[in-house]
Amino acid sequence: MMNCYIYFKADSSLEADILKAEKQLQQLLMSQHQIRSRVQRRPAATGEPHTWMEVYHDVPVGFDNLLNRVLEQTLFADLQYSERHIEYFLDVDVCA
Structure with a gap:
């Protein structure tokens, strides 16, 4: 299976707005596409x-296109944050 990791930076003052947008994004992806997700934040000084x-x-495959369509339906469209960096990783069975 393939997992997608996306990271970006945003001003600390946007944390509440980012959390609202992330919740909306996760709910849309689960309800429309049955894709599980989670969000994390690196510890940072105030x-x-x-x-x-x-x-x-x-x-x-092609998740980035699907994600871009869903992002347009969220509060992310109005937020100012850095470029989103996207990386994909495949699960590897080391016990085979």
């Missing part, structure tokens, strides 16, 4: 930009 990580489990 006033510094926060680094956020989105983790999507068992995503289909």
Whole structure:
């Protein structure tokens, strides 16, 4: 299976808005596409930009296009944050 990891930075003052947008995004992906996800934030000092990580489990090929369509339906469209960096990883069975 393939997992997708996306990270970006946003001003710490946007934390409440980011959390609302992330909740909306996760709910849409689960209800529309049955894609499980979670969000994490790197610990940061007050006033510094926060680094956020989105983790999507068992995503289909072309997930970035699907995600972009869903993002347009969320509060992320109105937020100012850094470029989203996308990486994919495959599960590897080391016991085979």
